[in-house]
Amino acid sequence: MTLTVNGEPKVIAAVTTVGNLLDHFGVSHQTVAVMVDGVIIAREHVGNTLLREGASIEIIRFVGGG
Template structure:
């Protein structure tokens, strides 16, 4: 499927939820910010929140060093 992730158009395997997409991209579910079409998705909802063709996503890992 075609998605825009962090400003880049990407073709990724067919996924139906945020959780499945994160797993596909091998991104940890902890301390990551996910926005789908401008809305923030709470971590508790990753497993149910739908990802659809042509969605625009931001996936940002929390950077914790100081």
């Protein structure tokens, strides 16, 4: 499946849901937020939101800031 993840084009096999994608990149599901095509995915729906070909995904976390 061809996706854009955090602005980078990616070809990733064997992912069907947003949760799979987090697991693929080794990102903890805790304290991250995910947007698919500009829509924020509620935490309880990360595991069952299906990815579609060409989708743009943003995976956001907390970093140091003032």
